[in-house]
Amino acid sequence: xxxxxxxxxxxxxxxSAVLIAAQExxxxxxxxxxxxxxxxxxxxxxxxxxxxxxxxxxxxLGPMPLSAxxxxxxxxxxxxxxxxxxxGGNAITVSNDLWAAMVAFGAPAGGSAKGTxxxxxxxxxxxxxKGLPRLRFGVVHRESGHNYELRYWLAASGVDPDRxxxxxxxxxxxxxxxxxxRRTDAYCVGEPWGSVAVARGIGRIVTTKSAIWRLSPxxxxxxxxxxxxxxxxxxxxxxxxxxxxxRWCGDPDNMPxxxxxxxxxxRLGLPSELLLRPLSGKLLFGPEDEHQVDxxxxxxxxxxxxxxxxxxxxxxxxxxxxxxxEHTPENAAKARASYRPDLFxxxxxxxxxxxxxANAKIEGALTEPTMVGAAGATLTxxxxxxxxxxxxxxxxxDEYIASQKR
Amino acid sequence: xxxxLSILVIDDNAIRASIxxxxxxxxxxxxxxxxxxxxxxxxxxxxxxxxxVIIDLENPNRDVLEHFFSLSRSLKRPIAMFVDKAxxxxxxxxxxxxxxxxxxxxxxxxxxKPILDMAILRFRAFxxxxxxxxxxxxxxxxxxxxxxxxxxxxxxxxxxxxxxYALLRTTAMNQNRKIAEIAQSVVTAAExxxx
Numbered sequence: 001x002x003x004x005x006x007x008x009x010x011x012x013x014x015x016s017a018v019l020i021a022a023q024e025x026x027x028x029x030x031x032x033x034x035x036x037x038x039x040x041x042x043x044x045x046x047x048x049x050x051x052x053x054x055x056x057x058x059x060x061l062g063p064m065p066l067s068a069x070x071x072x073x074x075x076x077x078x079x080x081x082x083x084x085x086x087x088g089g090n091a092i093t094v095s096n097d098l099w100a101a102m103v104a105f106g107a108p109a110g111g112s113a114k115g116t117x118x119x120x121x122x123x124x125x126x127x128x129x130k131g132l133p134r135l136r137f138g139v140v141h142r143e144s145g146h147n148y149e150l151r152y153w154l155a156a157s158g159v160d161p162d163r164x165x166x167x168x169x170x171x172x173x174x175x176x177x178x179x180x181x182r183r184t185d186a187y188c189v190g191e192p193w194g195s196v197a198v199a200r201g202i203g204r205i206v207t208t209k210s211a212i213w214r215l216s217p218x219x220x221x222x223x224x225x226x227x228x229x230x231x232x233x234x235x236x237x238x239x240x241x242x243x244x245x246x247r248w249c250g251d252p253d254n255m256p257x258x259x260x261x262x263x264x265x266x267r268l269g270l271p272s273e274l275l276l277r278p279l280s281g282k283l284l285f286g287p288e289d290e291h292q293v294d295x296x297x298x299x300x301x302x303x304x305x306x307x308x309x310x311x312x313x314x315x316x317x318x319x320x321x322x323x324x325x326e327h328t329p330e331n332a333a334k335a336r337a338s339y340r341p342d343l344f345x346x347x348x349x350x351x352x353x354x355x356x357x358a359n360a361k362i363e364g365a366l367t368e369p370t371m372v373g374a375a376g377a378t379l380t381x382x383x384x385x386x387x388x389x390x391x392x393x394x395x396x397x398d399e400y401i402a403s404q405k406r
Numbered sequence: 407x408x409x410x411l412s413i414l415v416i417d418d419n420a421i422r423a424s425i426x427x428x429x430x431x432x433x434x435x436x437x438x439x440x441x442x443x444x445x446x447x448x449x450x451x452x453x454x455x456x457x458x459v460i461i462d463l464e465n466p467n468r469d470v471l472e473h474f475f476s477l478s479r480s481l482k483r484p485i486a487m488f489v490d491k492a493x494x495x496x497x498x499x500x501x502x503x504x505x506x507x508x509x510x511x512x513x514x515x516x517x518x519k520p521i522l523d524m525a526i527l528r529f530r531a532f533x534x535x536x537x538x539x540x541x542x543x544x545x546x547x548x549x550x551x552x553x554x555x556x557x558x559x560x561x562x563x564x565x566x567x568x569x570x571y572a573l574l575r576t577t578a579m580n581q582n583r584k585i586a587e588i589a590q591s592v593v594t595a596a597e598x599x600x601x
C-alpha cells in the first residue's frame with residue numbers, strides 16, 4: 001500500500017517536538033502517511049506557504065489562524081486549527097542588568113509571576129521617575145501568545161505595555177543576540193531561546209508562561225480550510241498521528257531520545273542537553289540555579305492537543321484589548337470558527353485517547369486537577385489559573401473585554 | 407509623470423541584492439536602497455520610508471517587517487504584501503522564486519508589477535547560477551577523485567593510466583553507477599586498507 005505524503009512547515013522551537021517525533025518514531029507510517037518536514041525561519045513564511053499550498057499544514061502560533069481570518073495578514077486564505085501542539089513552553093528572560101535592578105526592588109528568584117511582575121513594575125516606575133529611556137521587550141510576532149502573555153503579565157502588574165515600555169518583534173533565534181547587544185532589555189519567547197541566553201551568561205529567566213497562566217495555549221496545527229475540506233481523511237490521519245506522537249513526547253522516559261532527535265542540525269541544531277531541560281521542566285533560571293517548573297511544557301496530558309474554543313476566544317479578547325481588531329459579532333464569529341474541536345473529536349473517536357466532551361471551558365476556574373467529562377478514557381484537566389486570579393468565561397465575553405478596557 | 411518609486415531591497419545575500427539592485431537601475435529606478443545587514447532593520451526602514459520593499463523569503467526579519475508595517479498602518483500608511491491580495495499566481499511565482507514584496511497600498515498595479523516580475527526573474531537567475539556553481543564544484547570534485555582513484559589503481563595493479571580509467575568506466579557501467587562514485591569507493595577502500 002502506498003503512503004500519502006504530507007508536507008508540514010515548522011519553526012525551530014521546543015513545541016515542534018510533536019511534528020518531529022511523529023516523523024521520526026513511526027507514528028505517521030502507522031496511519032499511512034509519510035511526513036515531510038520543512039524548517040522555516042519566519043512565521044510569515046509559514047503562513048504564506050500554507051496559504052499558497054506549499055505546505056499542507058504547519059506548526060503555527062495559536063492566534064495565527066484567527067489573524068488570517070480576521071484580515072490582519074497580507075494574504076486572504078482562511079486558516080483553521082484542528083488541533084493544538086501543546087500547552088505552555090515560553091519564558092520571560094531579562095538582561096543581567098535588568099535582573100539586578102529587579103532584585104533591588106525585591107524580585108523573587110523562584111519564577112513567581114506576581115513577585116517578578118511587581119518588581120518589574122517598580123523598576124519601570126523608577127526609570128520613568130529618573131527620566132531613563134523606556135525598557136524594550138522583544139516578542140516573536142505581533143499576533144502571538146508571547147505578545148499577549150507578556151502584555152497580560154505587565155498589565156496585571158500595573159504596567160501599561162503601550163505607554164510604559166516598548167515592544168518590538170525579533171525572530172526567536174535572534175533574541176539572545178538582541179539582548180546581548182542591548183537592543184532589547186528583555187524578551188518573551190518559546191524555549192529553548194530563553195535557556196540559550198542563560199547558557200551564554202547574558203540573561204536570566206524571571207518567570208514562565210506556565211506561571212502567568214498555567215496550562216495555557218501556545219502553538220497549533222494550522223491548515224487551510226480548503227485543504228481540510230478537500231482531504232478530510234488525510235487530516236484525520238494527521239491528527240491521530242500527531243496526537244500519538246504527542247503522547248510519546250509527554251512520557252518522561254522518552255525525553256532524552258526526543259531531545260536527541262530534535263538537536264539534529266536540520267531540526268533545532270542545538271545541544272540535546274539544552275533541549276532536555278525545558279522538555280522536562282528543569283530549567284536553569286540563572287547559572288547553576290535550577291528550578292523544577294511544574295507543567296512548563298505539556299505536549300499531551302491535560303487535553304493539550306484539544307483546540308479549545310475558549311483558547312481561541314481568549315486570544316481574540318487580547319487582540320481586541322490591544323487594538324488589533326474591533327470587537328463586533330462578526331469578528332467574534334470568525335475568531336470562534338478558527339479553532340475546530342469538531343474535527344479533532346471526529347478524528348479521535350474510538351482511539352482510546354480521552355477527548356473532552358465540551359468545546360469550551362471557563363479558563364482559570366480550576367484550582368486543582370479535576371476529572372471532567374470525556375469520551376475515550378478518563379481525563380483530568382487543570383489547575384489552569386491566571387496568576388492574577390481572573391477568569392475568562394466565554395459566555396461573558398463582552399464583560400471580560402469591557403473589564404480590560406483602559 | 408508620477409514621482410519615482412522608492413524601492414528598498416533587503417537581502418542578507420549581498421551578491422543577490424546587488425543583482426536585484428542592478429536590474430532595478432537598468433529599468434530606470436534610481437531610488438533604490440539595499441540593506442544587507444538586517445540588524446535594526448525596522449529603524450532603517452523608518453528612516454527610508456520606501457514605497458516598495460523586496461525581501462528574500464529566507465530572511466527571518468519578515469516578521470519584524472510585518473510588525474513594522476502594522477504599526478505604520480495605524481499611521482494611515484497601509485502596506486499590503488505583493489501586488490494584489492487576490493493575485494495568487496503572482497504570489498505563487500514570487501514564493502517559488504524565494505522572494506516577497508511589500509507595497510504601499512494604493513499604488514497602481516501597473517507600476518509595481520514590473521518591479522516584482524523583475525525581482526522574481528533575478529531571484530530565479532540567481533538560484534540557477536547557484537545550482538550551476540554547485541554542479542561545477544561537484545564536477546571538479548569528481549574529477550579530482552577520479553584522478554586519485556586512477557593513481558591508486560595504477561600503483562596497486564601496475565597498469566597504465568588509460569587502463570585504470572577503462573577499469574573504472576567498465577565497473578561503473580556494469581554497476582549502473584557514476585564513474586565518480588566508483589572512484590570514491592576505490593579511494594575510501596584504499597584509505598581504510600591503509601598504506
